[in-house]
Amino acid sequence: METPQQQKEPTLNSRWQALLAEQPKLRIRNAANELGVSELELLLCRSEGVQPLKPEFGELLKAMDPVGDVMILTRNDQAVHEITATFNKFTVAGKGAMGLAVGDIDLRVFFNSWTHGYLVTENTGKITRESLQFFNAHGMALHKIYKTEATNSAAWDALVGEYLNPFAEAPVLTNAPAPARRTDPGEVDVNALQEDWSKLKDVHHFHAMLKRNKVDRQTAVELVGSKWVTRLKRSTDDVLSPLDQILEQAKASQCAIMVFVGNPGIVQIFAGTVGNIKRMGPWINVLDKGFNLHANTDGISDWFVVRRPSTDGTITSLEGYNAKGEIVVTLFGDRKPGNPEPEHWQREVAALEKRLCV
Structure with a gap:
């Protein structure tokens, strides 16, 4: 009672x-x-x-x-990614642990979460x-x-x-773990990291490379050196965020891009051009038919242009991280596996680096 x-x-x-x-x-x-x-x-x-x-x-x-x-x-805490489209042949692999959708709905699902x-x-x-x-x-x-x-x-x-599961019992929720500890830079063999990075053949092998080098993603990006990574200025009273700028550049030039937003259970991807971009307070928004993005850039503390080698040539991304070292949003040029990165995207990123390089 x-x-x-x-x-x-x-x-x-x-x-x-x-x-x-x-x-x-x-x-x-x-x-x-x-x-x-x-x-x-x-x-x-x-x-x-x-x-x-x-x-x-x-x-x-x-x-x-x-x-x-x-x-x-x-x-995730800083970005919302919305797609309106139809599922097409969603597949499950890895003994049910992984899911994949390719097409207008493009997903990488981690069912263990x-x-x-x-x-x-x-x-x-x-x-x-x-x-x-x-x-x-x-x-x-x-x-x-x-x-x-x-x-x-x-x-x-x-x-x-x-x-529907009418016989389900009330869920028992567990406490969320503390944020993952960032790797101490002093514990990383930078020469080994640089060598391993330079030998990448596929961007999908990146996470395995981080694991081999026992380093978290942002720390690796910070340590690997200027050959592969450029740190960018974040938004200030006088400077728009790198995300604002690359979206406006892509809109003006109609450069097709890919936008990735994820969390521990899923990564959702948009591919195409963007048109209706609006800044509303701390949020930069894409409000297009079929695709909406809302990103609170006040919560994105670090921005990098990251390059990785592959059998298709160098692959370039713009990456934003929050204060916990978690990846918030990633942008690439739109391409299919087996094809080189579009020169159009490379020019847009080079212009961004020239404007915002720290």
């Missing part, structure tokens, strides 16, 4: 509603941070509209094709939105799939009906 003191304490839901009254546009992830809980804990405090899914996430995504257009959303899934129905008063939302063991949202006006409703309902 609750004590009189416990009865007086506001519930999590009431605290959330009070917060929304003060900040009506506050997103659930940010509300959870302010309330000191995980996003899933906050979602589950609702009395209705949240139904558990079977933990068969790879099979669910493989069954998405007939549903037609959906809006998929992947985010996917623990909980829910059908979420939200009634805003004007419209009712349905989404499939997936979380890790700590309650962090990894990926969301929203039904749109163009979605095949019958196929959506059939898929939801197949994967």
